[in-house]
Amino acid sequence: MNPKIYIIGGGAAGIFGAINTKIHFPMAEIVVLEKSSKLLSKVKVSGGGRCNVTHACFENSQLVKFYPRGNKSLRKPFNQFSTQETVDWFEKRGVKLKTEEDGRIFPTSNNSQTIIDCLLQECEKLGISINKSVGVESISVVNERFQIHVKGGQFFKADRILIATGGQSKAQAYDWLSQLNHHIKDPVPSLFTFNVPDSDFKDLAGISVPHAQVKILGSKLNDCGPLLITHWGFSGPAVLKLSAWGARELHLRDYNFSIHINWLGEVSEEGLKDQLLQFKKEHPKKVISSNPLFDLPRRLWARLVDTALISNEKRWVDISKKQFNKLIEGLIRSEFKVKGKTTFKEEFVTCGGISLKDINLQTMESKKQPGIFFAGEVLDVDGVTGGFNFQHAWTSAFIASKNILAPD
Numbered sequence: 001m002n003p004k005i006y007i008i009g010g011g012a013a014g015i016f017g018a019i020n021t022k023i024h025f026p027m028a029e030i031v032v033l034e035k036s037s038k039l040l041s042k043v044k045v046s047g048g049g050r051c052n053v054t055h056a057c058f059e060n061s062q063l064v065k066f067y068p069r070g071n072k073s074l075r076k077p078f079n080q081f082s083t084q085e086t087v088d089w090f091e092k093r094g095v096k097l098k099t100e101e102d103g104r105i106f107p108t109s110n111n112s113q114t115i116i117d118c119l120l121q122e123c124e125k126l127g128i129s130i131n132k133s134v135g136v137e138s139i140s141v142v143n144e145r146f147q148i149h150v151k152g153g154q155f156f157k158a159d160r161i162l163i164a165t166g167g168q169s170k171a172q173a174y175d176w177l178s179q180l181n182h183h184i185k186d187p188v189p190s191l192f193t194f195n196v197p198d199s200d201f202k203d204l205a206g207i208s209v210p211h212a213q214v215k216i217l218g219s220k221l222n223d224c225g226p227l228l229i230t231h232w233g234f235s236g237p238a239v240l241k242l243s244a245w246g247a248r249e250l251h252l253r254d255y256n257f258s259i260h261i262n263w264l265g266e267v268s269e270e271g272l273k274d275q276l277l278q279f280k281k282e283h284p285k286k287v288i289s290s291n292p293l294f295d296l297p298r299r300l301w302a303r304l305v306d307t308a309l310i311s312n313e314k315r316w317v318d319i320s321k322k323q324f325n326k327l328i329e330g331l332i333r334s335e336f337k338v339k340g341k342t343t344f345k346e347e348f349v350t351c352g353g354i355s356l357k358d359i360n361l362q363t364m365e366s367k368k369q370p371g372i373f374f375a376g377e378v379l380d381v382d383g384v385t386g387g388f389n390f391q392h393a394w395t396s397a398f399i400a401s402k403n404i405l406a407p408d
């Protein structure tokens with residue numbers, strides 16, 4: 001009899017896993033079980049509807065640095081299937097891709113449907129069975145084979161299983177996987193923006209700086225990058241990266257903490273002082289508030305000058321020592337109280353899931369239940385924004401597909 005492989009979850013990892021399993025093992029019968037009535041629903045809405053498929057980072061030692069959970073342990077998987085392999089895989093199937101200035105890779109169509117069409121056409125071509133609206137509730141092991149129990153009391157017999165059920169917000173959603181002896185790292189959200197209800201900067205919403213540094217007080221967490229002022233607080237890559245690296249710690253603090261913003265990036269106090277003194281010497285007659293420095297947006301500069309209690313008409317020659325020091329403070333240490341978080345364009349991922357200690361990262365097979373494999377966000381792996389989460393889904397699914405029927 002041909003081996004029967006069940007793929008649980010019809011998202012990016014599940015569908016990519018199903019296709020590649022059939023390619024590696026054409027004699028196997030592949031069945032996908034998807035809980036909802038739709039396949040690849042996150043792919044559809046991803047990247048603002050454009051699907052940021054992967055990232056133009058072709059050095060695995062650099063790539064792993066974009067994964068707060070996973071990190072160096074992802075080197076083994078990426079050495080088998082990485083960003084270049086993703087690009088080749090899709091291009092080989094006629095999907096044209098383009099790289100944007102910041103490294104994010106999208107289909108040239110700017111439409112996530114292109115990726116969905118490619119994946120679903122492959123499923124059809126390869127004769128993969130897809131069952132929608134079938135939610136798996138538990139798995140039992142019977143004589144080295146598996147029984148998959150689904151909602152409604154039905155069960156299916158499987159020789160091998162790939163679990164690709166994605167991230168879940170509630171710990172109970174992983175109960176059926178912990179019943180198979182897997183250790184679950186508690187799920188908490190990652191990739192969110194900071195709410196600052198008492199911010200004096202809200203009316204500057206829409207203004208961004210290309211390279212700010214954000215530090216979370218009372219922790220070692222800090223990150224640099226573009227920063228955006230929003231109606232509710234702060235967003236942009238600097239904040240999103242921090243939310244990912246600090247996902248657990250910030251959850252423990254119930255999203256109540258203070259931040260310091262250095263609007264100039266990593267510029268030090270001493271360095272800044274020297275630059276301002278030099279400017280004062282060279283342009284004593286210039287009015288401070290109407291002549292922004294360091295390429296800061298005009299309105300942001302004016303607000304920082306105002307916060308330092310420097311009047312609108314004041315010239316550099318007339319600035320007091322107190323005002324000078326306060327301006328420096330505002331430029332490199334503006335303090336804000338964060339109270340709560342907001343999802344960034346609805347793009348969020350789960351920090352937590354199946355502990356990587358339970359997984360053989362060379363094959364993606366469970367060490368607790370041989371014959372069961374895992375891929376995608378169900379694992380305790382998540383990346384920052386930029387195409388890294390899909391890259392992990394493709395990588396882990398590809399590796400599982402290659403090994404799912406390999407001899408022991």
Ligand SMILES: Cc1cc2nc3c(=O)[nH]c(=O)nc-3n(C[C@H](O)[C@H](O)[C@H](O)COP(=O)(O)OP(=O)(O)OC[C@H]3O[C@@H](n4cnc5c(N)ncnc54)[C@H](O)[C@@H]3O)c2cc1C
Nearest residue numbers: 009011012013035046047052136165166376377387389390
């Ligand atoms: C709005 C949004 C935009 C995003 N944009 C990007 C982007 O542009 N680039 C990027 O890299 N990442 C992006 N991400 C993250 C990315 O979408 C996920 O990391 C990725 O989809 C994970 O793939 P997955 O297959 O592991 O999980 P999912 O895509 O979540 O798929 C899991 C599937 O399993 C099904 N399932 C769950 N439980 C069961 C069960 N018990 N039985 C049967 N089926 C089950 C679910 O219904 C779902 O269809 C975005 C996320 C969101 C929310």
